[in-house]
Amino acid sequence: MALKFDLTHLMADAVGPQHGLTDEDLDTLVGKTKRIHADLQTRRAAGELGFYDLPSDSEGAAAIRAMATEVRDRCDTFVVLGIGGSALGVIAVQTALGHAFHNLLSPERRGAPRLFVPDNPDPELTSDLLEVIDPKATVFNVVSKSGSTAETMAHYLVIRDLLRRTVGEAKLRDHLVFTTDPEKGILRKIADEESIPTLPVPPSVGGRFCVLSAVGLFPAAVMGYDIDAMLEGAGAMERRCATTNLWDNPAYLHSGAHMLLQRERGKHIAVMMPYASALRDLADWFRQLWAESLGKRHDVEGNVVEVGQTPVKALGATDQHSQVQLYVEGPNDKVHTLMAVENWRHQCPIPPDHTDEESLAYLGGSDLGKLLSAEQVATEIALTNNQRPNCKLVFPQIDEAHIGEFFMMMEIATAHAGGLLRINAFDQPGVEEGKIATYALMDRAGFAEKRGTLKKILAEEARRSI
């Protein structure tokens, strides 16, 4: 059974014409979608959009599996040093497929290394991490396509020094794996000079589209997950989305509806709300994909457009006690994607007790899974009755194949949404300014002039604070 996309409650039938879509609305996208599809396929054929073809890279997968098998046998702990697209996919896969308390399990029970992904250059977080790992039993996967990401390289320098002091210079290479560009960049150069093992990030795959490359697959394989099944799921979704017919294409329907609802119905916020703790970090992964791909000042012709839907991550049922009041009664400016699970991997029966108490009696004899699923349906009903458009992604169960389907569906949806917005979904010009300011404030060579300007501004600013 494949992922199911249910758009019943996005439609005007369900939530009214002011907030929902008609078939005719979606039909206006049919022609555009054919053109966008053709354009994306042309760019794919030209080797620009490598993410489409990761599922069929069986040679790459074999290399990842081989290195993962070798690594997991010789370490107790596996640490991924990466940030953004180099961390979010790894975390999402582990949260979805791993034991909720994996790092607390005994080595025998977990059957895989402990996993840490310290994706912030935070001195307190990193100090605490160094206290709980033994470098001699740890492999560090340094992940940066460019090899110059400041946060990741700072962590790399900290770890390199630690390894030198513990395992010694000669054994550094046994504790490092670099995932980076196959030819360029400083990590590639260091690896070549010091014979450090590496895995490639295909140059045609952007950072936020790389979860199905070695960036996401190598840690997944080290943790013992079936990366072939994940790639099969992704490949099946890619084929399912190869149709130019909007109505048969779940990715295009999702993105098309989202873009229409933003432009025509003022839904500027896209809430993704899985009803399963294990799926919560898929929403975080999606958050980067949607925000960084679609949040753009200029369209492809250079006009100022300032577009982009703001993605919001929520968790059911937890956020019913936090966000749902706003979603149901506040401004009708959101489109919601609920995520439901049909078959749970574990049952958790609720034993009857206090059966004379009406507010407890109905729970006894049921199961937590039944309660959580009922709450998902209840939120769907409450949103719909209050004319809040919502759709649903149904996972038959949580496993490698369905996670792979999800990744590919959302990547294709994002590419399509970029086409509808007529923006470049594959760059991120807006983060340059902050990077340059960081270099200047950190006294990087070549940024002296910028540093002077910044210091002047900061000094002259009339600070208003209490």
Place this chain on the structure above:
Amino acid sequence: MALKFDLTHLMADAVGPQHGLTDEDLDTLVGKTKRIHADLQTRRAAGELGFYDLPSDSEGAAAIRAMATEVRDRCDTFVVLGIGGSALGVIAVQTALGHAFHNLLSPERRGAPRLFVPDNPDPELTSDLLEVIDPKATVFNVVSKSGSTAETMAHYLVIRDLLRRTVGEAKLRDHLVFTTDPEKGILRKIADEESIPTLPVPPSVGGRFCVLSAVGLFPAAVMGYDIDAMLEGAGAMERRCATTNLWDNPAYLHSGAHMLLQRERGKHIAVMMPYASALRDLADWFRQLWAESLGKRHDVEGNVVEVGQTPVKALGATDQHSQVQLYVEGPNDKVHTLMAVENWRHQCPIPPDHTDEESLAYLGGSDLGKLLSAEQVATEIALTNNQRPNCKLVFPQIDEAHIGEFFMMMEIATAHAGGLLRINAFDQPGVEEGKIATYALMDRAGFAEKRGTLKKILAEEARRSI
């Protein structure tokens, strides 16, 4: 040193008149603020708004400390069963004050029980939790003001059965502490009948305003944090915010600016972005407070208004690689609260290496804390240069007192914002519909008619899915 609130970059001087505020704009709130303040103080005096007075409840704090000391001596693991306001504060305090990997430390090193807060009725999460705890060495804190929260009571029934099977009926009470209404509700009744230890949630303190009651303080005290210092910080902030002068009141300035920016400048989204992993769950706590308090359909006179700013939690520097592209270049519909830390609890030096490589050389000899702080300033500059209004909360350091100040500041800001919006910030009528639908779907007695209606709707809906 107290928390500092810096609003330099909210002002028109910094981000231009289309997106920033002038002194005159804020001055329009001076009179309203005096009236709102007087109204809030009247309600406080009438015993409706108990959160203001929690810092001076020294008797309550003494009872909490006493029970915490007794509990922590006899358990290896402490589990809080609660959701929403009964969980978010506990998690926020632990993330802020605890070791980042507390549960992985040895009992000697951690000097306190392991802490788990399974705030979702998820069968997979709960099954995994039951695998890593030993009920004989665990105390469960069941937290529900009403005693009828479905998710919490479901967990309670699961745990009660587990305890009965492991420690036995006679010893149930040694493994349970209820935090609930001092007089009413099913948990109170069970506690009275079975002599289960309890702590009170003052009836005048709403669920999302209760972090400084036993709900938040008891787990904090069990974990060994200085709850007196937290209450002192909160009390100092309460006194600081006792002035009706908007310009001297950090809470009113924060909420006043946010409400003006939403109404007059279209900033419908409030991003809270701490630059410290330890502060990230304070933003999650704030997310409930802001959304559930302000997201309202009706004003106090019953007019349909559908107001409320959507809170978004982000994390610096991590989300520079995920959300900042959107924040800097996308729709200018956000106001950002950055959170900065002046003094880190740990240093983490970046040792120099590869000093001939320009993209690494500038990092060597610095420190992760310096890098993270530079990135915070860089994001502030990038947002400001792109006319995106942003303010900053500066923590001199992360400790009990400053966390207490933060909680009280945001609670008072929320009460004030409710006054400016002319809505009831202390109810949550919009969550009732979902609760009733859940009861109906779970076959709770008394909901048969509703169940019939729902089943009919669900059966008759023309589902649109692929």
